[in-house]
Amino acid sequence: MSSYGQVQVKNGRYKFRGDFHRLEQNMPIRDADDNWKLVGVTKPRDMTYVHTYGGEAIFFESLSQGKLLATKCENPACESNGSIFQPFRIHCPDCLSKNTVIDMTDVAKKTATIHTYMVCERSGAFNMLDKPIRFINIEFQGVSTILFSYLLVGEPQIGMRVVPVFKHYNPTYTILDLSWAPAGTQLEALPEGFGF
Amino acid sequence: MIKFSERQLKTPKFMRPVYLVTAGQSKYARAIPEKRTEELCVDALTMAAEMLNLTPTELKRYIHTCYYGHFADHFGDQLLGEAVIHDRLGLDPLGNIGVKSGGATGGSTLWEAAKAVASGYSDCVLAMGWERMDEVPTDEGNFLIASAADRDWESPMGQIYTGYYAVMAQKYWQVFGKAEASFRRTLAEISVKHHDYARFNPFAHGGMKITTDDVLVSPMVADPLRALDCCLMSVGAACAILCDEPTAMELTRNSKNKPLRIWVTAGSHTLRPADRRDMEIPLLPHEAADQYKDLAKEFPGGDRYPGFTGFLAARMAAYYAYHMAGITDPMEDLDVIELHDAFTISDVQTYEDIGLRPYGQGRDFVESGDCYHKNPLTGRPGRLPSNLSGGLIGCMHAVGASGIMQVFEIATHLWGRWAEIHSDEKRWKEFGREKPEDWTDLQVKGAKRALSISHAGVGSHVTATILMDPDHLLKKDA
Numbered sequence: 001m002s003s004y005g006q007v008q009v010k011n012g013r014y015k016f017r018g019d020f021h022r023l024e025q026n027m028p029i030r031d032a033d034d035n036w037k038l039v040g041v042t043k044p045r046d047m048t049y050v051h052t053y054g055g056e057a058i059f060f061e062s063l064s065q066g067k068l069l070a071t072k073c074e075n076p077a078c079e080s081n082g083s084i085f086q087p088f089r090i091h092c093p094d095c096l097s098k099n100t101v102i103d104m105t106d107v108a109k110k111t112a113t114i115h116t117y118m119v120c121e122r123s124g125a126f127n128m129l130d131k132p133i134r135f136i137n138i139e140f141q142g143v144s145t146i147l148f149s150y151l152l153v154g155e156p157q158i159g160m161r162v163v164p165v166f167k168h169y170n171p172t173y174t175i176l177d178l179s180w181a182p183a184g185t186q187l188e189a190l191p192e193g194f195g196f
Numbered sequence: 197m198i199k200f201s202e203r204q205l206k207t208p209k210f211m212r213p214v215y216l217v218t219a220g221q222s223k224y225a226r227a228i229p230e231k232r233t234e235e236l237c238v239d240a241l242t243m244a245a246e247m248l249n250l251t252p253t254e255l256k257r258y259i260h261t262c263y264y265g266h267f268a269d270h271f272g273d274q275l276l277g278e279a280v281i282h283d284r285l286g287l288d289p290l291g292n293i294g295v296k297s298g299g300a301t302g303g304s305t306l307w308e309a310a311k312a313v314a315s316g317y318s319d320c321v322l323a324m325g326w327e328r329m330d331e332v333p334t335d336e337g338n339f340l341i342a343s344a345a346d347r348d349w350e351s352p353m354g355q356i357y358t359g360y361y362a363v364m365a366q367k368y369w370q371v372f373g374k375a376e377a378s379f380r381r382t383l384a385e386i387s388v389k390h391h392d393y394a395r396f397n398p399f400a401h402g403g404m405k406i407t408t409d410d411v412l413v414s415p416m417v418a419d420p421l422r423a424l425d426c427c428l429m430s431v432g433a434a435c436a437i438l439c440d441e442p443t444a445m446e447l448t449r450n451s452k453n454k455p456l457r458i459w460v461t462a463g464s465h466t467l468r469p470a471d472r473r474d475m476e477i478p479l480l481p482h483e484a485a486d487q488y489k490d491l492a493k494e495f496p497g498g499d500r501y502p503g504f505t506g507f508l509a510a511r512m513a514a515y516y517a518y519h520m521a522g523i524t525d526p527m528e529d530l531d532v533i534e535l536h537d538a539f540t541i542s543d544v545q546t547y548e549d550i551g552l553r554p555y556g557q558g559r560d561f562v563e564s565g566d567c568y569h570k571n572p573l574t575g576r577p578g579r580l581p582s583n584l585s586g587g588l589i590g591c592m593h594a595v596g597a598s599g600i601m602q603v604f605e606i607a608t609h610l611w612g613r614w615a616e617i618h619s620d621e622k623r624w625k626e627f628g629r630e631k632p633e634d635w636t637d638l639q640v641k642g643a644k645r646a647l648s649i650s651h652a653g654v655g656s657h658v659t660a661t662i663l664m665d666p667d668h669l670l671k672k673d674a
């Protein structure tokens with residue numbers, strides 16, 4: 001029996017437990033139009049990567065608690081002083097000083113507006129979202145960047161006011177825990193496990 | 197707001213003139229199961245030698261360093277694939293290095309190669325690019341391409357790069373295209389033009405005679421973009437040889453190739469469009485300071501620059517290139533161009549970024565007929581024909597090779613060899629393609645100066661390559 005690979009950090013190092021790859025036999029590739037001559041082989045591979053969020057970990061942890069964190073440059077000597085960054089940037093792109101983490105959940109609830117959007121019928125392998133995916137980019141008052149995310153319910157339009165939706169139940173601890181709904185959407189209209 | 201310092205805006209300078217002496221390419225196709233990538237690279241280098249009436253062995257004796265453009269290691273399941281190619285080309289123990297910058301990989305490879313000659317490090321260098329995306333199923337291919345987006349903030353959403361790109365297209369479509377049916381038709385005309393020109397290119401695999409209506413009913417990919425608005429996904433290799441002046445003269449002695457002056461510049465912008473901050477529009481030499489003051493009035497919603505509608509990286513690559521080579525107005529100074537038409541709409545965005553038209557007016561480059569080999573409105577030669585190869589929509593997009601394919605194409609016009617290379621019956625037959633009965637000579641008569649733009653994804657990297665006949669320079673000390 002195999003078990004999914006799990007990882008913890010202990011004493012400053014990764015501790016690995018379970019299976020991080022599975023074995024599968026390769027197969028020949030033959031030419032159906034030319035006497036089944038050998039062309040090549042398949043190379044099956046199934047493995048699990050490990051990845052740190054580093055200084056962004058607090059952002060992903062907070063999504064599961066219904067909070068949208070951003071960062072702000074508070075270096076008085078920086079020409080971008082006061083700039084708020086969403087996506088969350090650990091360091092200011094101008095002065096490289098460590099940004100201050102701020103909670104912008106309220107700003108998002110009050111000012112989030114769709115800057116642009118795209119309804120996408122296609123996806124790649126390992127996609128976890130239902131199709132079509134309603135990609136949106138969101139502007140916020142006082143924020144200097146335009147967050148990329150997806151609309152969980154409703155149909156997007158440029159200029160539409162939206163509010164953040166969080167995956168409270170069974171969070172993935174990925175960016176998928178954050179989505180959006182048109183302002184005024186009732187809680188009952190959200191799929192199970194999601195809330196404002 | 198982001199600002200540039202004067203030092204950052206310095207006009208780039210080569211320490212000595214750099215020349216393109218020859219180029220070559222393999223056949224391009226959606227899949228080439230019968231050949232390893234190394235074989236395609238050998239095909240490209242062999243062709244480059246033949247263009248000089250040399251054997252590969254003779255040409256190789258001149259090469260001093262090698263620059264290899266190959267974007268997606270994980271598609272080929274081979275790290276250091278460059279070393280494999282280098283060995284199979286028999287170029288060990290020369291110094292070589294791999295170059296990666298997404299869709300701009302081909303252009304970036306030329307950028308590195310040109311600097312190696314300009315600095316004096318090498319007198320003759322090889323720039324070779326290739327890609328193969330035919331060895332995984334489409335959905336896994338989409339997944340692998342999506343890993344060029346931010347792995348925490350973008351790719352988990354659908355694992356579909358087209359979607360990350362398409363939000364930008366949608367913004368341009370609504371703000372500058374005003375979602376007009378007439379603009380949609382203009383986009384379709386670009387697709388028709390590129391598929392049509394590709395019919396006359398034996399290397400191309402997207403040649404088709406289609407109508408705008410065909411484009412408008414092709415399957416929807418991401419509204420308003422349909423399947424025929426999108427570039428191809430291809431396998432193939434292309435190469436170029438860059439030299440200093442004495443080596444260029446020696447190598448071209450027995451050839452129709454006249455050494456061409458080459459300049460390559462580069463710009464960049466955020467990998468995540470979400471990180472873009474507002475700034476003032478950097479102006480090109482022919483643009484006026486107050487030119488864009490009413491832009492937002494004319495195009496409501498167009499008040500953020502570059503926002504999601506302009507490619508700052510393309511503007512910066514053009515800014516550096518025009519100053520470096522002495523171009524004051526690209527429409528006046530250039531004779532033929534190849535742009536990175538990943539999508540019909542990004543072709544239009546690029547017209548504006550590189551100053552063929554002001555921001556907001558890109559569609560006019562098509563609607564005026566300027567972009568055609570023969571202007572359909574006047575029946576006379578187009579003012580600045582673009583993508584006569586068929587571009588990425590009609591010819592190919594074998595990522596690492598694309599930027600070099602473009603330079604191959606514009607160089608053949610400056611060499612006056614376009615017809616010879618594209619009409620060759622032997623080549624059509626060798627590639628297993630039927631030469632169309634209405635094959636047309638697309639040579640741009642008397643072309644002396646050309647430009648190509650190589651572009652990555654959402655605009656993270658863009659390069660501009662300028663070629664000039666050395667007897668028709670615009671600036672003495674360029």
Ligand SMILES: [Zn+2]
Nearest residue numbers: 073078092095
């Ligand atoms: Zn700062």
